[in-house]
Amino acid sequence: MIMNSIFRAPERCLGLALTVFSLVILTLLSCTSAATTSAAATSATKTSVAAAAGQTDNGDPKRGQDLFQRRCTSCHNLDKEKEGPRLRGVFGRKSASIPGFNYSDALKGANITWNADSLDKWLTDTDKFIPDNDMNLSLKDPQERSDIIAYLKQLSSQ
């Protein structure tokens, strides 16, 4: 009996050591993979941000003019108010700043400047960007949005 337990003690010790060792390895492995995953996630986020920023840079104002005629002129004119406010010069303009136009409370409270970024968000889904506004439009095609924004930008720089 005594001999037995003396002989078994180192065995148990070895077993324990092995368990601890494998736990350490497992912990290390999961840490490394977590680090790799989060690094991958970060670079994925960076890529999509870059892509989103690029989209408004590659807009074609000529195509944008055409799209503007088709998608916006039912409610907007460049130089006078219709159902929506005039849009010449809107790029760079403060939101809800045409005097006398009856803006929604939502847009009056938005307090933003119309630039490539805010216009892109607005045209993607007006209601998601500024809930309860009076325009209610969603242009799903990023290229269409970039083209229209390029056109509005060109009008502002003339």
Ligand code: HEC
């Ligand atoms: C169904 C009518 C309608 C259509 C179509 C429409 N809009 Fe509008 N738009 C409005 C109305 C109404 C407002 C004012 C919204 C408010 O007060 O909440 C507005 C506001 C805006 C504003 C904010 C202007 C400011 O002075 O702050 C921009 C920019 C704009 N529209 C761009 C566009 C573009 C670009 C298109 C075409 C892709 C378009 N809209 C299509 C009705 C429309």
